[in-house]
Amino acid sequence: MTDDTRDGHRSGGQELSRRAFIKTSGMGTVAFAMGPAYGAGQAAADEETETRLEAGETVPITLHINGRSERLLVEPRWSLLFVLRERLGLTAAKVGCERGECGSCTVLLDDVPRYACMTLAVEAVGRRIETAEGLMDGETLGQVQASFVKEDGLQCGYCTPGQVMAAEGLLRRNPSPGRDEIRHAMSGNLCRCGAYAHIFNAVEDAARHRKG
Amino acid sequence: MAQEKEGIEGQIPFTQAPDAGAEGEPEAWGERTRVVGERHPRVDGYERVSGAAVFPSDVVLPGMVYGAMLGSPHANARVKSIDTSAAEGMAGVYAVISRNTGDANPAWSYGGGHQGRLFEDHCRFEGEAVAAVAADTPYRAADALRAIVVEYEELPFVSDVAHALDEDAPGVHADGNLAGESEDGRGDVEQGFAAADVVLERNFRVGSQMQTPLEPHGCVASWDGDRLTVWESTQGVFAIQGELAEVLDMPLARVRVIGHYVGGAFGSKLRTDKYAVAAALMARRINRPVKLFLTREQTLLTQGNRPATLMTLKVGAKKDGTLTAIHFEGTGASGAYKAGGTSLLDWIAKDLYRCPNVRTHLKDVYINAQPARPFRAPGYVQGSWAMDQMMDELAAELAMDPVALRLKNIPDGSQARDDKPYTTDGLRRCIEEGAAAFGWQQARAAGKGKGVAGKGEGHVRRGVGMAAANWYVGDGGPPATVILRLYVDGTANLNMGASDIGTGTKTVMAMVVAEEFGMDPDAIQVEHADTATTQFATPSGGSKTVPTEAPTVRRACLAVKDQLMDMAATQLGRPRQEIRFAGDRLETTDGLETVAITDLDALKNQKVVVGIGERQPNPDDVSITPFAAQFCEVEVNTGTGEVRLLRMVGTNESGRVINRLTWDGQLVGGVTMGAGFAQTESRVLDGPTGKLCNKSWHDYKLPTALDVPDEVVSAPVMLNDEEANIVGAKGLGEPVTIPTGAAIANAVYDAVGVRMLDTPINPETLVARIDLQEGPQ
Ligand code: FES
Ligand code: FES
Numbered sequence: 001m002t003d004d005t006r007d008g009h010r011s012g013g014q015e016l017s018r019r020a021f022i023k024t025s026g027m028g029t030v031a032f033a034m035g036p037a038y039g040a041g042q043a044a045a046d047e048e049t050e051t052r053l054e055a056g057e058t059v060p061i062t063l064h065i066n067g068r069s070e071r072l073l074v075e076p077r078w079s080l081l082f083v084l085r086e087r088l089g090l091t092a093a094k095v096g097c098e099r100g101e102c103g104s105c106t107v108l109l110d111d112v113p114r115y116a117c118m119t120l121a122v123e124a125v126g127r128r129i130e131t132a133e134g135l136m137d138g139e140t141l142g143q144v145q146a147s148f149v150k151e152d153g154l155q156c157g158y159c160t161p162g163q164v165m166a167a168e169g170l171l172r173r174n175p176s177p178g179r180d181e182i183r184h185a186m187s188g189n190l191c192r193c194g195a196y197a198h199i200f201n202a203v204e205d206a207a208r209h210r211k212g
Numbered sequence: 213m214a215q216e217k218e219g220i221e222g223q224i225p226f227t228q229a230p231d232a233g234a235e236g237e238p239e240a241w242g243e244r245t246r247v248v249g250e251r252h253p254r255v256d257g258y259e260r261v262s263g264a265a266v267f268p269s270d271v272v273l274p275g276m277v278y279g280a281m282l283g284s285p286h287a288n289a290r291v292k293s294i295d296t297s298a299a300e301g302m303a304g305v306y307a308v309i310s311r312n313t314g315d316a317n318p319a320w321s322y323g324g325g326h327q328g329r330l331f332e333d334h335c336r337f338e339g340e341a342v343a344a345v346a347a348d349t350p351y352r353a354a355d356a357l358r359a360i361v362v363e364y365e366e367l368p369f370v371s372d373v374a375h376a377l378d379e380d381a382p383g384v385h386a387d388g389n390l391a392g393e394s395e396d397g398r399g400d401v402e403q404g405f406a407a408a409d410v411v412l413e414r415n416f417r418v419g420s421q422m423q424t425p426l427e428p429h430g431c432v433a434s435w436d437g438d439r440l441t442v443w444e445s446t447q448g449v450f451a452i453q454g455e456l457a458e459v460l461d462m463p464l465a466r467v468r469v470i471g472h473y474v475g476g477a478f479g480s481k482l483r484t485d486k487y488a489v490a491a492a493l494m495a496r497r498i499n500r501p502v503k504l505f506l507t508r509e510q511t512l513l514t515q516g517n518r519p520a521t522l523m524t525l526k527v528g529a530k531k532d533g534t535l536t537a538i539h540f541e542g543t544g545a546s547g548a549y550k551a552g553g554t555s556l557l558d559w560i561a562k563d564l565y566r567c568p569n570v571r572t573h574l575k576d577v578y579i580n581a582q583p584a585r586p587f588r589a590p591g592y593v594q595g596s597w598a599m600d601q602m603m604d605e606l607a608a609e610l611a612m613d614p615v616a617l618r619l620k621n622i623p624d625g626s627q628a629r630d631d632k633p634y635t636t637d638g639l640r641r642c643i644e645e646g647a648a649a650f651g652w653q654q655a656r657a658a659g660k661g662k663g664v665a666g667k668g669e670g671h672v673r674r675g676v677g678m679a680a681a682n683w684y685v686g687d688g689g690p691p692a693t694v695i696l697r698l699y700v701d702g703t704a705n706l707n708m709g710a711s712d713i714g715t716g717t718k719t720v721m722a723m724v725v726a727e728e729f730g731m732d733p734d735a736i737q738v739e740h741a742d743t744a745t746t747q748f749a750t751p752s753g754g755s756k757t758v759p760t761e762a763p764t765v766r767r768a769c770l771a772v773k774d775q776l777m778d779m780a781a782t783q784l785g786r787p788r789q790e791i792r793f794a795g796d797r798l799e800t801t802d803g804l805e806t807v808a809i810t811d812l813d814a815l816k817n818q819k820v821v822v823g824i825g826e827r828q829p830n831p832d833d834v835s836i837t838p839f840a841a842q843f844c845e846v847e848v849n850t851g852t853g854e855v856r857l858l859r860m861v862g863t864n865e866s867g868r869v870i871n872r873l874t875w876d877g878q879l880v881g882g883v884t885m886g887a888g889f890a891q892t893e894s895r896v897l898d899g900p901t902g903k904l905c906n907k908s909w910h911d912y913k914l915p916t917a918l919d920v921p922d923e924v925v926s927a928p929v930m931l932n933d934e935e936a937n938i939v940g941a942k943g944l945g946e947p948v949t950i951p952t953g954a955a956i957a958n959a960v961y962d963a964v965g966v967r968m969l970d971t972p973i974n975p976e977t978l979v980a981r982i983d984l985q986e987g988p989q
Contacts, residue, residue: 067324078429082350085270085932093263094270096427096910097909100908101908102426104426131263132261133262134261146261149253149257150253152257152877154254154261155716155877156425156427156473156475156476156477156714157256157260158476159426161263179922183917183918187917187918190909190916191884192478192914194882194885197921198877
């Protein structure tokens with residue numbers, strides 16, 4: 001199964017793959033645990049769910065997320081946000097509106113901030129997807145994340161992973177943004193707690209420290 | 213530098229635990245403290261920035277399916293029939309419930325004496341629940357909703373607060389549209405107006421503002437036999453537990469509510485709503501956890517608002533600025549059910565500035581729209597919009613400085629609470645210290661109505677404005693219990709049921725513990741917001757969490773310290789009176805012997821010391837009240853009506869500053885929200901249909917990163933309110949947003965001489981008013 005379902009450039013991937021499988025079969029959402037990409041033995045092992053299989057509704061895809069490859073079956077209408085959160089357990093990207101208005105779902109696609117709610121999972125194939133989880137080095141926060149903590153660029157924290165990704169995207173293309181550039185880069189991310197002034201401080205702090 | 217800090221810290225006395233059985237309050241912290249008052253990053257900052265924090269909407273459980281609600285699309289309609297058969301037969305659909313599923317339609321009350329059902333036959337507002345489904349994906353749940361066929365009989369509706377009481381207005385309820393009426397007052401207003409040199413009267417209209425927190429309202433419900441666990445996005449897990457137990461007719465001990473994180477609330481998540489009941493009922497029927505979060509559109513339709521409000525304010529004053537009379541009339545819309553349409557609406561008018569003769573009259577009305585919910589400083593934000601603009605106009609009329617006029621009318625006590633004396637002179641200090649921090653005199657002299665050099669003379673104009681506020685709920689109080697466990701290695705676990713709604717509650721409490729034990733706040737594990745495992749707390753709201761919980765936490769610390777002193781006395785062979793605290797050590801008062809907390813034999817033996825704190829009642833002969841003042845500078849483009857906020861200074865007297873970092877964050881957030889109230893946020897209900905027009909964030913405009921001032925300065929009044937409680941702190945979350953709207957409106961007036969009496973300050977209206985006054989630009 002490992003070879004079938006993973007591009008396998010990291011050996012640790014097997015475990016995640018299995019966990020993802022257990023979770024999906026446990027959910028009773030069999031459609032994409034059961035596609036033709038999986039071996040017959042696998043399908044037999046999950047016979048109970050196979051009877052409810054609607055393979056026609058799903059397609060096999062591979063997503064490159066935080067440096068790993070994830071192969072899975074999705075309905076073409078599923079958003080990248082849904083797949084990240086509910087299928088892969090990557091819940092840093094948040095649901096705010098699911099219609100491209102708030103930015104709480106912001107991820108990076110090839111280094112550019114994108115709304116994961118407005119991106120279909122099938123559209124993200126072949127792109128480098130990064131979420132806030134991917135900015136961590138083990139249990140150590142990335143620089144932008146550390147600066148958000150230090151400057152208190154948050155209150156409830158719900159918009160925060162999205163703000164962090166927007167800031168990360170900004171600093172990758174512009175390592176020394178001015179205050180106005182920061183404002184514009186962050187203007188696609190709503191914060192109802194209104195932490196903006198502290199968010200700007202956090203982005204400035206991150207820019208200072210990234211340069212070293 | 214480190215040494216210098218050591219030296220300073222060396223002079224700060226450690227607080228001692230009162231002798232066992234001693235009467236009276238423990239000694240207050242001194243002027244200077246070690247941890248308290250510092251800028252400390254959140255103890256849960258890591259979780260909130262990394263994605264590790266599990267918000268209720270992040271919960272994924274084995275076997276979980278996805279719920280969704282169907283709402284009525286009409287402002288007022290009767291449900292004639294519902295056909296759910298197509299939905300029930302769809303692939304992936306697990307449950308469909310509606311009024312047709314009799315065992316899944318329990319009694320439900322919106323409060324205020326209402327008795328209804330989960331799924332009503334008569335849907336009195338757009339979005340009112342009609343059915344719910346659960347399916348294996350949210351997509352299939354949405355498919356199922358679309359397959360439900362509902363036949364409605366549309367009914368006449370009323371959606372405008374101004375017409376709710378018209379003779380011919382359709383009745384939201386059989387007994388008419390007056391939901392409640394109240395009067396208050398003192399003195400003799402007629403005499404007061406007769407004695408005035410100047411009398412002004414104005415009508416104000418405030419649009420309905422919606423809380424719309426970033427995390428939608430919703431929950432995950434999971435059964436284990438007859439035990440229910442709910443992960444709810446809430447401000448108070450115990451309130452939700454009580455509500456669900458009542459609706460589902462279950463013992464409290466069988467309902468567990470967990471709400472470790474909540475993605476914003478602002479008053480809209482003090483109670484739960486029909487979604488949680490539907491999720492629990494469906495989960496029980498299908499023996500699977502159900503995750504049910506509303507769509508953004510549904511949250512705007514059904515999950516709370518600050519009522520649309522009409523106010524008429526008449527004020528009289530002497531030539532020297534002394535107020536002689538205030539007459540306030542207010543009408544606010546509860547919505548389709550009684551929900552506090554005018555709650556606290558007249559408090560600013562009757563309490564903030566000194567005035568012997570006051571009359572207020574409030575009418576709460578029904579309209580065909582969702583029930584209101586408390587929204588950050590309910591009533592006060594609307595009242596301030598009227599009262600503090602009126603003070604500004606009065607100042608202009610009397611040719612007085614607006615600051616001087618307010619300082620002329622500072623009361624010594626709370627006039628709305630029998631003149632009970634305030635514990636501080638906070639209002640005066642906020643106004644004076646804020647004016648100084650802002651440079652009010654210079655800014656007034658320089659700015660007034662003048663064009664801005666380099667921006668086209670006369671085209672873009674600057675102005676400055678200010679407003680002040682108090683908030684009567686900022687005292688906190690019982691009930692509250694916390695438990696502190698001090699471990700054998702000197703670290704601690706704090707068990708407290710209160711939610712941290714983003715205000716930094718957990719961090720503040722950790723700092724209180726750290727202050728008492730001379731430890732790092734990060735050495736404290738905070739366990740909170742779970743009805744099964746943490747201590748009872750009331751919901752976090754009304755700016756009462758810090759004044760409620762912080763003194764309680766301190767009491768728990770003192771209870772631990774008390775036991776440690778006994779342990780040290782035994783170990784060192786000295787009487788208890790000869791033992792004192794010295795940070796993480798105890799020593800004899802002669803300084804000869806000392807023992808580290810972690811070296812106490814008794815602690816090593818028993819592994820843990822447990823201290824319980826209970827919130828004691830407040831003194832009842834004083835008014836424990838936080839105060840605020842805000843000063844702002846705006847730029848008005850007279851060609852487009854655009855108002856840009858340039859800078860804002862916010863001064864707050866909320867007693868002791870515990871965490872300066874999150875304190876400043878509160879101000880920054882309060883100003884942003886207040887700017888939304890004044891400039892962009894207002895619900896629009898369509899005239900012909902009564903339906904919500906701005907049911908998305910595209911159309912309902914929240915302030916963005918481009919709309920907030922370049923400069924927001926938090927300048928707290930540094931004082932410790934020792935009469936308030938044993939930490940000297942009062943509430944902050946609402947006072948930071950109350951005066952913002954009026955301060956902005958006053959600055960607009962200062963810039964262009966136009967007084968905007970309605971929210972939001974609409975650029976088109978503003979430019980039309982400017983043109984009317986000056987002729988087109
Ligand atoms: S959830 Fe994607 S923009 Fe709001
Ligand atoms: S921190 Fe709460 S919405 Fe941004």
